[in-house]
Amino acid sequence: MDQYHGSFLWAEMPMSKAAILYCKSVKDHSCIAGAKCYKGMAEKNGEFAQHEEIELVAMTDCGDCPGLTFPRVKLLSEITTNLGREIETLHFGTCMKLAMETAECPIDFDSLKAALESKFGINVILGTHSY
Numbered sequence: 189m190d191q192y193h194g195s196f197l198w199a200e201m202p203m204s205k206a207a208i209l210y211c212k213s214v215k216d217h218s219c220i221a222g223a224k225c226y227k228g229m230a231e232k233n234g235e236f237a238q239h240e241e242i243e244l245v246a247m248t249d250c251g252d253c254p255g256l257t258f259p260r261v262k263l264l265s266e267i268t269t270n271l272g273r274e275i276e277t278l279h280f281g282t283c284m285k286l287a288m289e290t291a292e293c294p295i296d297f298d299s300l301k302a303a304l305e306s307k308f309g310i311n312v313i314l315g316t317h318s319y
């Protein structure tokens with residue numbers, strides 16, 4: 189029985205407190221209700237495979253403008269910290285990844301990731317599910 193497959197040890201694995209940002213232009217239009225992200229979390233599909241266990245703490249949109257993403261994460265960080273559920277990992281949804289790669293979303297992921305990780309001490313991951 190190794191560290192990861194002993195049943196009693198599964199119960200002791202720390203949850204990764206995660207939040208998801210989704211593309212405001214896509215959510216509930218071409219992707220409904222975050223259903224793919226919820227399925228991805230349940231199946232540890234795509235970028236969710238990086239976690240042993242995931243606890244979704246919050247889910248909100250990017251702000252509909254690249255300039256609003258940073259202040260929205262600031263508010264997100266403040267409210268979750270105040271509630272005692274501090275975010276460890278922030279996923280940019282697959283919708284945001286596709287928006288950047290194929291729909292001319294102007295977010296510069298690398299610089300935003302560096303700024304968010306430096307300011308809020310979180311791990312920022314590009315993508316969620318792979319459906």
Ligand code: SF4
Pocket residue numbers: 210211212213214250251252253254283284287288291292293294295
């Ligand atoms: S295209 Fe980019 S900035 Fe615009 S809503 Fe989608 S993720 Fe946000």
